Amino acid sequence: MSPTAFITGASQGIGKATALLFAKNGYDLIITARSKDQLESVAKESKSLGSEVIAVAADTSDRSAIEALINLGIQRFSQINVLVNNAGICMSAPMSQTTIEDWEKIINVNLWGYIYTINALLPHFIEHKQGNIINVGSFGGKVPLPKMTAYCTSKFAITGLTETLRLELEPQGIHVSGIHPSVTSTDFLERAIFKDSDPEAEANRRQSMEKMLTSPLASKSEDVAKAIWNVVKHPQAEVVVGSAKVPAFLNRLFPSITQGMMSNIS
Secondary structure (H helix, E strand, O other), rough: OEEEEEOOOOOHHHHHHHHHHHHHHOOEEEEEEHHHHHHHHHHHHHHHHHEEEEEOOOOOOOHHHHHHHHHHHHHHHHHOOEEEEEOOOOOEHHHHOOHHHHHHHHHHHHHHHHHHHHHHHHHHHHOOOOOOEEEEEEEOOOOOOOOOOHHHHHHHHHHHHHHHHHHHHHOOEEEEEEEEEEOOOOOHHHOOEEEEOOOHHHHHHHHHHHHHOOOOOOEEEEHHHHHHHHHHOOOEEEEEEEHHHHHHHHHHHHHHHHHHHOOOOO
């Protein structure tokens, strides 16, 4: 019987690259994302690699939908071995321009979406005394970034969730890992939210992000997928991917200096 991975945000970018990598390595898949057409395309490609696939379009902030999908996966495959929490939304906005509705949207997807999948799968992992939980965090969950308060709040929460959960579950044979990429060269800008009271400042931040995505400093989806695969094969606490390694390291050793530099970024 093939091992099975449950992957969120699997229709594009990191999630898609991860799904295809796991399919190439003999895993069956349960994949979800909000875009039905893109998700079905990933499912078709994964099946061509020999994987059995359940693909259901869903919003990870919908707890009942996620619970139903996990139950369907367990019924179909008997056992789920790996959970990859990846679905997320990026937001760049000053706090003064971030509405409560914005906060709810970011927290519901970036944090509650992870909690819902973990909560639904944990009894299954504990029963089998095994499992891998991989939470895809962010550079913004290791280093505070200006005008990204809501996003960084959600990603710092994922860092805390991951590190605390590891202490609890490792003695039970369940490995918990955090993967923290830098800005990743995907089409995530299609879903990113930019806000500012100054339209020119808003446009400039979007353009800066677009430039960053095409620069050598940007992570590649395939590199992040490889990092996820490696922590399944060789469990470790966390991996910071790509150019995020340097500022994350400096922030740990010299937070006042690093954050002083970050505060000058508009």
